[in-house]
Amino acid sequence: MTPPRNRSTLAAVAVLSLALAACGTRVDHDTIVRAAAGNGSGATGAGTGSTLPGADGSADGATGDGTADESGGAATATAEEDQQGESGARSGGSATSGSSGGGGQGRRGGPIVIGSVGTYSGPGGVAFAQGPRALQAWAAATNAKGGINGRRVQVIVMDDGADAAKGRSHVQELVEERNAVAIVASFTTTHTLAAWKSYVEKKKVPVVGGDCSTTLWSNSPMMFSQCPASATAMDGLVNIGAKYGKGKKIGGLICTESDACSHAGNHVFGDGRAAERFGLDPVYQAKISITQPDYTAECIQARNAGVELLMVTGDPNTVARVASSCRRQNFTxxxxxxxxTVAADSAAKPGLSNVLASMPVFPFAGTSSSAISEFNAAWKKYGGGKAAGPAAAQGWASAKVFEKAARGAGDISRAGLAKELYTFRGERFGGLTVPLGYVAGKGTTDSKCTFYMRGSGGKWAAPVGERAVCW
Incomplete structure (x- = not known):
């Protein structure tokens, strides 16, 4: 998929790899906080990287700020740490002074350096930025408890601006200059990921989790997804509709801005025949643009076709506008x-009070197992003050996959992490993921499971909790 370039609107998001084609620049700490909090201002910063206070090695991330590196270096240290010379650097300095070469293994007792490369500025940042924010929150919470095997975690976040060349450059910097042991929770578009996939394979750098909708996650020996395969995720959506939906007649509004939208529509309504395979009756399908101010005509057509379940491929704002247009026609x-394609507040939007949603990782609201409670506590303290959404859950799940590998590895190096990840079979990380496994030379094994959420009383509910719905 190649998204349109230099667009000023959000083309689509995450699970579908819909085109996040906003212009982007290098991102600073405040930009990530604003984007993760849902501020669509698209503010940009000069720094290459950023960390949540505490995510770079401080014991308590409640105070201090990462210092943006005006010369293009990574912002990684709190002011106190910079004075102590523990791990970070100011303008022009290395973000990984505690690391050395040798396959990305830091010195004994030095920080464990990991990086996230993705589309985190501009309108695209609103959709994706909670992913790296959750990674930073995990690092801050982990460091506050003593780190991993006595070593602190240092997170470097880099914005690719949906630019493939920039994404490749950032990954190379992380690997060759910052000595990162892994790329974790990278939320980026398919064309950008494709630009550096062969590089991480050649360098044998583990890529652990991120926007897992693209098929690139399922055919690489160095890419370890925290989610089921993209086609399986769409099957899971239709399965949830068939099991828990109010009606069997399904319709779809498919955005034209991205090939991924077309692929999703084709999987459900076309050659993939997912609707029919799971017992639904496809009665209507139409193409839309996410730039449309109104969807009245499509709503009337769907109503006349008898649609009971309606799928919209687009960003959360598009879904909300469709629901509003249909509601004005007394079509609900x-x-x-x-x-x-939904957000933390989608269930409170007019016309979406009973929305059904499939999640590739644990529900971001509505349930509280011990593993999810850990996420909730970290997000409350370090998440920027806004409710968590889908990307936050995916970012946290990515971090926990990395954490388990790091704690179990004999040495926390690229090779050691990959070796440990290849031992995973049917892992669920306390209910945060579907059953996951990784095979040496092949990558992630698929799992025909998904998670289930629904709107209830203007809020999100998780009717079956952290239990995965499998078929």
Missing amino acids: PQFLQPGA
Whole structure:
């Protein structure tokens, strides 16, 4: 998929790899906080990298700020740490002074350096930025408890601006200059990921989790997804509609801005025949643009076709506008949505009160197992003050996959991490993921499971908790 370039609107998001084609620049700490909090201002910063206070090695991330590196270096240290010379650097300095070469293994007792490369500025940042924010929150919470095997975690976040060349450059910097042992929770577009996939394979750098909708996650020996395969995720959506939906007649509004939208529509309504395979009756499909101010005509057509379940491939704002347009026509189908096409507040939007959504990782709201409670506590303290959404859950799940590998590895190096990841079979990380496994030379094994959320009383509910719905 090649998204349109230099667009000023959000083309689509995450699970579908819909085109996040906003212009981007290098991102600073405040930009990530604003984007993760849902501020669509698209503010940009000069620094290459950023860390949440505490995510770079401080014991308590509640105070201090990462210092943006005006010369293009990574911002990694709190002011106190910079004075102590523990791990970070100011303008022009290395973000990984405690690391050395040798396959990305830091010195004994030095920080464990990991990086996230993705589309984190501009309108695209609103959709994706909670992913690296959750990674930073995990690092801050982990460091506050003593780190991993006595070593602190240092997170470097880099914005690719949906630019493939920039994404490749950032990954190379992380690997060759910052000595990162892994790329973790990278939320980026398919064309950008494709630009550096062969590089990490050649360098044998583990890539652990991120925007897992693209098929690139399922055919690489160095890419370890925290989610089921993209086609499986769409099957899971239709399965949820068939099991828990109010009606069997399904319709779809498919955005034209991205090939991924077309692929999703084709999987459900076309050659993939997912709707029919799971017992639904596809009665209507139409193409839309996410730039449309109104969807009245499509809503009337869907109503006349008898649609009871309506799937919209687009960003959360598009889904909300469709629901509003349909409601004005007294047409209130139940919306059936891939997780990343909704947001933390979608269930409170007019016409979406009973929305159904599939999630590739644990529900971001509505349940509280011990593993999810850990996420909730870290997000409350370090998440920027806004409710968590789908990307936050995916970022946290990515971090926990990395954490388990790091704690179990004999040495926390690229090779050691990959070796440990290849031992995983049917892992669920306390209910945060579907059963996951990784095979040496092949990558992630698929799992025919998903998670389930629904709107209830203006809020999100998780009717079956952290239990995965499998078929």
